[in-house]
Amino acid sequence: MAEQAETLRRAPLSRERVLHAAVALAxxxxxxxxxxxxxxQDLGVVPMALYxxxxxxxxLLDGMIDVVVGEIxxxxxxxxxxxxxxxxxxxxxxxxxxxxWAPLAIESRNMATPAILAYLDAMIGTFRAGGFSxxxxxxxxxxxxxxxxxxxxxxxDAARQAGRSGATTPDPPAxxxxxxxxRFPHVAEIAMAASHDDASVLGQGCDDQxxxxxxxxxxxxxxxxxxxxxxxxxxxxx
Amino acid sequence: MAEQAETLRRAPLSRERVLHAAVALAxxxxxxxxxxxxxxQDLGVVPMALYxxxxxxxxLLDGMIDVVVGEIxxxxxxxxxxxxxxxxxxxxxxxxxxxxWAPLAIESRNMATPAILAYLDAMIGTFRAGGFSxxxxxxxxxxxxxxxxxxxxxxxDAARQAGRSGATTPDPPAxxxxxxxxRFPHVAEIAMAASHDDASVLGQGCDDQxxxxxxxxxxxxxxxxxxxxxxxxxxxxx
DNA sequence: ACCTGAACACCGTTCAAGT
DNA sequence: ACCTGAACACCGTTCAAGT
Numbered sequence: 001m002a003e004q005a006e007t008l009r010r011a012p013l014s015r016e017r018v019l020h021a022a023v024a025l026a027x028x029x030x031x032x033x034x035x036x037x038x039x040x041q042d043l044g045v046v047p048m049a050l051y052x053x054x055x056x057x058x059x060l061l062d063g064m065i066d067v068v069v070g071e072i073x074x075x076x077x078x079x080x081x082x083x084x085x086x087x088x089x090x091x092x093x094x095x096x097x098x099x100x101w102a103p104l105a106i107e108s109r110n111m112a113t114p115a116i117l118a119y120l121d122a123m124i125g126t127f128r129a130g131g132f133s134x135x136x137x138x139x140x141x142x143x144x145x146x147x148x149x150x151x152x153x154x155x156x157d158a159a160r161q162a163g164r165s166g167a168t169t170p171d172p173p174a175x176x177x178x179x180x181x182x183r184f185p186h187v188a189e190i191a192m193a194a195s196h197d198d199a200s201v202l203g204q205g206c207d208d209q210x211x212x213x214x215x216x217x218x219x220x221x222x223x224x225x226x227x228x229x230x231x232x233x234x235x236x237x238x
Numbered sequence: 239m240a241e242q243a244e245t246l247r248r249a250p251l252s253r254e255r256v257l258h259a260a261v262a263l264a265x266x267x268x269x270x271x272x273x274x275x276x277x278x279q280d281l282g283v284v285p286m287a288l289y290x291x292x293x294x295x296x297x298l299l300d301g302m303i304d305v306v307v308g309e310i311x312x313x314x315x316x317x318x319x320x321x322x323x324x325x326x327x328x329x330x331x332x333x334x335x336x337x338x339w340a341p342l343a344i345e346s347r348n349m350a351t352p353a354i355l356a357y358l359d360a361m362i363g364t365f366r367a368g369g370f371s372x373x374x375x376x377x378x379x380x381x382x383x384x385x386x387x388x389x390x391x392x393x394x395d396a397a398r399q400a401g402r403s404g405a406t407t408p409d410p411p412a413x414x415x416x417x418x419x420x421r422f423p424h425v426a427e428i429a430m431a432a433s434h435d436d437a438s439v440l441g442q443g444c445d446d447q448x449x450x451x452x453x454x455x456x457x458x459x460x461x462x463x464x465x466x467x468x469x470x471x472x473x474x475x476x
Numbered sequence: 477a478c479c480t481g482a483a484c485a486c487c488g489t490t491c492a493a494g495t
Numbered sequence: 496a497c498c499t500g501a502a503c504a505c506c507g508t509t510c511a512a513g514t
Contacts, residue, residue: 035506035507036506036507036508037505037507046479046480046481047480047507048480048481048508049480052478052479056507057508104342104346106393107342107393108342110394110395112394114421117418117421117422117425118421118422121422121423122424124424124425124428125424128424128427134428134431135431137424137428138428138431138444139449139452141428142392142444142449142452142453143453143456145390145391145392145393145453146393147391148393151391152383153383153384153385153391154384155345155354155358155384155386156350180355183352183359184355184356184358184359186359186360186362186363186375187355189366189372190362190372190375190379193372193373193376194376206380210471211377211380211381214380214381215380215381215383218381218457218460218461219456219457219460221460222459222460223456233448273487273488274488275487275488284498284499284500285488285499286489286490286498287498287499290497290498294488294489295488295489
């Protein structure tokens, strides 16, 4: 591996190499430890050398986002819009599980990169091909929101923070102390039921994949119903 | 106002004052310009003085989050769970519009503060009182995710970044250049339709409140249907 | 012309010196 | 015992000096 490091150091720096090293660094030790200085050190290069391939740190983040989005499977050709959308979103989710820092990075950048625009464009295209009006497709895209890129949208997402400590597995769940359970009885009731199933507690006892698909199907079923009813927006003119 | 600043400086420092000054600073100039040093300066105090009321910056953020969550209206007493949930979430949304930095702060902290736990507990209680099983209430809470706190969950949320530049109104939208429209025809089609309605472009031409309620009602209607059907989880035992 | 070390203007937080 | 200035270990980025 010293040899590999040597090879990496020897290879000429390029935007491509910078971006992939940055993604690897964020995957490995968390986004909060991604600094221009750390990245340069990983690449065996002086910090200022990065600035020839990347204008600044924001542009680095944009590039990293495009690398991640580029890993999402292409759309499956399918006559059934629902299946096509479902498959692509589940693929996006698998990609995000490899890059748990990506959702927060995407949200904090708040600018559509070319790769994200291409992804959204294809998704809208799938709805339109499935017979959706421009109007309905528009609102449906808003309603799915970040879930369309595979975001879990959980308030507290253990996976997202996994990279924080550099650990691959999240901390073993701290059992809910009795006085907390007394103050929040409904939360405790759910945590208890979940831990009964899985010998764990809230957030840990939940099957992330089940929860994601439950929410996704709830949305897709609702959307299908609107489309079949020939929904049109009843926006008040102004 | 020099007088007011003087009064503020004279008042003894307290955790309460520190937190409210931090919220005001984040509201005014954006969360990225909230530093311990800037906050101390606003309070007319030396930076180290803050550390007697707040252990560190993470705890400051937790406290700020609790201030914001505390501004959400209490649950309306209502026999109809759907109306009660809807009203409380719309109240949460109004609060977040006053504090556009809060969603990102909450997501980046990834720890339930007492105020958030109390909010979630009350929400679960509303579902349970409406006849939901523990099981269904659990999955429904996951499916709503961060929307339950009024998050728009939009991929690109103009409001969230509004505090960035300190401007109250977002930048006037840059019109989509023709070559971008050609590369992303479906996005362009939607942007065109939206701008036809509102003389604006994608993201700007959308009625945020309409999109939020559209998504919320899509979820609530789907949830109501599950509850009426007596849905139970078909989780495979292991 | 290109590259890069030093410097600048920041951070959060520690710590020891001052009262 | 409390308070706080200086210091430490970081940032992203500028800029001028070196090749």
